[in-house]
Structures are given as C-alpha cells and as structure tokens.
Amino acid sequence: MPAVIEVRHLHKAYGADVAVDDVSFSVERGEIFGVLGPNGAGKTTTVECVEGLRTPDRGEIRVLGLDPRRERAELTQRLGVQLQDGRLPDRLTVGEALRLYASFYRRPADPLALADALGLSGELRTPYAALSGGRQQRLSIALALVGNPEVAVLDELTTGLDPQARRDTWDLIRQVQARGVTIVLVTHFMAEAERLCDRVAVIDGGRVVALDTPAALAERVQGGQTVRFRPSVPFADSLLTGLPEVTGLTRQGDAVAVTGTGDALAAVTAVLARHGIVAERLRLEQADLEDAFVALTGGPRSARTPDDDRGSRTGSDHESRSGPGPGPGRGSSPDPGPGPVPPPGPGREPQSDRDRVSRSVHPAPAPTPAPSPASE
Numbered sequence: 001m002p003a004v005i006e007v008r009h010l011h012k013a014y015g016a017d018v019a020v021d022d023v024s025f026s027v028e029r030g031e032i033f034g035v036l037g038p039n040g041a042g043k044t045t046t047v048e049c050v051e052g053l054r055t056p057d058r059g060e061i062r063v064l065g066l067d068p069r070r071e072r073a074e075l076t077q078r079l080g081v082q083l084q085d086g087r088l089p090d091r092l093t094v095g096e097a098l099r100l101y102a103s104f105y106r107r108p109a110d111p112l113a114l115a116d117a118l119g120l121s122g123e124l125r126t127p128y129a130a131l132s133g134g135r136q137q138r139l140s141i142a143l144a145l146v147g148n149p150e151v152a153v154l155d156e157l158t159t160g161l162d163p164q165a166r167r168d169t170w171d172l173i174r175q176v177q178a179r180g181v182t183i184v185l186v187t188h189f190m191a192e193a194e195r196l197c198d199r200v201a202v203i204d205g206g207r208v209v210a211l212d213t214p215a216a217l218a219e220r221v222q223g224g225q226t227v228r229f230r231p232s233v234p235f236a237d238s239l240l241t242g243l244p245e246v247t248g249l250t251r252q253g254d255a256v257a258v259t260g261t262g263d264a265l266a267a268v269t270a271v272l273a274r275h276g277i278v279a280e281r282l283r284l285e286q287a288d289l290e291d292a293f294v295a296l297t298g299g300p301r302s303a304r305t306p307d308d309d310r311g312s313r314t315g316s317d318h319e320s321r322s323g324p325g326p327g328p329g330r331g332s333s334p335d336p337g338p339g340p341v342p343p344p345g346p347g348r349e350p351q352s353d354r355d356r357v358s359r360s361v362h363p364a365p366a367p368t369p370a371p372s373p374a375s376e
Ligand SMILES: Nc1ncnc2c1ncn2[C@@H]1O[C@H](COP(=O)(O)OP(=O)(O)OP(=O)(O)O)[C@@H](O)[C@H]1O
Pocket: 014, 017, 018, 019, 020, 037, 038, 039, 040, 041, 042, 043, 044, 045, 046, 317, 318, 320, 332, 333, 352, 353, 354
C-alpha cells in the first residue's frame, strides 16, 4: 500500500536561513506519526509544506497521492489541520464554529455528533472566549476533524494544557486514530510522543536525525539500560564486561552500575547467580525517549516535559509565531499559493512568509477576520 504522506529531500530556506535542509520520511495509513525536535528545528516548516501552506525550494511531497501545492483544493477536502496558536473570533460559539467549518467541506462530519465525541456538546452555545484552554483546544481538534479527513496534522496539540487536559486529549487522539484517521503530530513533549506515536521522526537543524518507534529510539541510546546493585561478595569487572549485552561498568564504593542494551538485566543476573553472588538493592533504569532525544540532538534545549508548560500558549518559545490571529490560523502565514488562500486581514497585504493571513487550511475563506497584528 502506498504511504499516505511521502516527503523526499525537502529543502526550504527563508532568505539566507535554511529552515529545512534535507528532510525525508513517509507516513503509513492509520499510524500516529510524531515529528519531534527542539525549537527552530524545522518541524512546522516541514508540516506546512506537507499541508500545502508553504512552497518547498526543493524536494517532493505527496499527500494521499496529491501534490499539496498544485492540488491543494482537493487536498484541503481530505486533510485536517490543527494549527499552532490558532484562535477563533471571541464571540463565535462552539456550535456556530462547527457548523461554519462543516459548510466548507463536501462530506463533513455531523457537527453535533463530533461535538459529542469530543465532549463539547454541553458547550454548543458557549462563545469561544468563554471556553477554558482545554475546551478551546478540543474545539480546534474538532475543527481539524469536521471535514472527515483521512489525514490530520496536529501542531502543538497539547501545548498550554494542564496535565489532566493533556491526558484527556491523548485519549481523544487515540479514538480518532481508531476511526482510521492517519495522524501527524508535531510536538515538543517527549511523554506525548512516547505515549501516542507509533513512530517518531526526530528533526534537528532541518534534518531527520532519527526515525523509529519511541521504544527503538530509546533502545539506541548507548547503555540504554543501567543495572544497579550491591554485590554480596567482591567480583572482578571482567565477569560482566565480557558479556555482549554489557557496554560499561562503574563502581562507586560498593555500588556497581552496569550499562547495557537488549536484555542486559537478565544476562547480568544470570552470571551473578552462577557465581553465587547476590545482587542486593537491584535496580533497573531504562533509557527513554528523552534520553534518546538528548543523545540525538545534543541536549534538550527547548524540548519540554509536559509539566513545564502550564501557562500560556504564547510563551517565548512561540513568540515569533503567536498573537491574536484571524480565525484559528497560525502565527506565521503561509506562502500565497495556487490554492484558495483567503485574503489577509484588513489594512495590509502579506509581505512575506511571516505575515499573517486568515485561516487558509480550510476550503473556504475564514469567517470574519479579526484585525491582523502588525507584521513581525
Ligand atoms: N516565515 C519565516 N520567515 C523567516 N524565518 C522563518 C519563518 N518561519 C520559520 N523561520 C525560521 O526557520 C527555522 C525553523 O523554524 P520552524 O518554525 O519550522 O521550526 P520548529 O521546529 O517548528 O520550531 P518551533 O518548535 O519553535 O515551532 C527557525 O530558525 C525559524 O526562525
């Protein structure tokens, strides 16, 4: 079966700044595919090229067999997009937003059924501005799904949510996947990628530095496991360092730490048992995706753990993109292209990629554009 998304040697620069150097990956039908990387790694530029919002300088992209730029009108009917830092007009109610966005599509979902599935049926008359952050986030997911897409691209899905809302959103995404939707998830959060994604592409400096399942990425970390214990009797290092599963051994006082891969724990304990050595206070530490991320990208830099981010969705990480955009559109605006790009906010023309325009990922112009902020 052909991949749902194929990206080959994507390159995109903004003037002299190379945002995406050489990115290739493919996404299979029905999977949750994570795009993980530090700030400025090129994640958003990559997915915006996939969405047809930006024009690559080089490379090839196919989404559902379509060219996202040349066949954008068709693609917007089949691709759902949740944008980073999206906003709706304050007074638009949940019900109005769902009905309005449903009207853009040939075969939309039933807005009421969708509201129900997303736990929004009690909020149909609530204006956008009166919704909690978690509810606004649910609404933005609902709007990404209202066209009954085959593929959904969700950028910064749970940024700004509290831990409970974040977990609820993860459950929701699993339900969406269970309905057969292929999902691309752009995230900074290791725990999110680890728990939700079938595979993860780690992007750094505009390149894919690793692509695998979260477990396999963690496994790749040198010394992926550490077995710690205190031996009941002294033993020579060579007893364990000769094992193929063992990559290192250190001692601190009478405590021993053995690093290894694969089934290091079983191998170590078997040898100790054979020599009549009891491993007291035995403990196993496993490398996780965060360890892999640090090893792959040289440090966590801007990658975050979920609980680092309880505040606004417009923290300094995002300031180059954030702001009160018209409709749930993203902070930086896409390239104007051949697709049905709606007009910019009143009073200005888009000058560059960084300018903001109305939401252009839905098939029809966005509703009532709010005034655009000054160009960044
Ligand atoms: N419209 C633009 N004009 C100029 N430079 C841009 C524009 N959009 C992104 N960049 C730059 O391109 C690089 C990659 O940015 P991009 O937003 O794709 O990375 P990211 O991994 O999504 O980052 P973040 O996690 O902060 O959203 C950064 O150096 C960024 O400043």
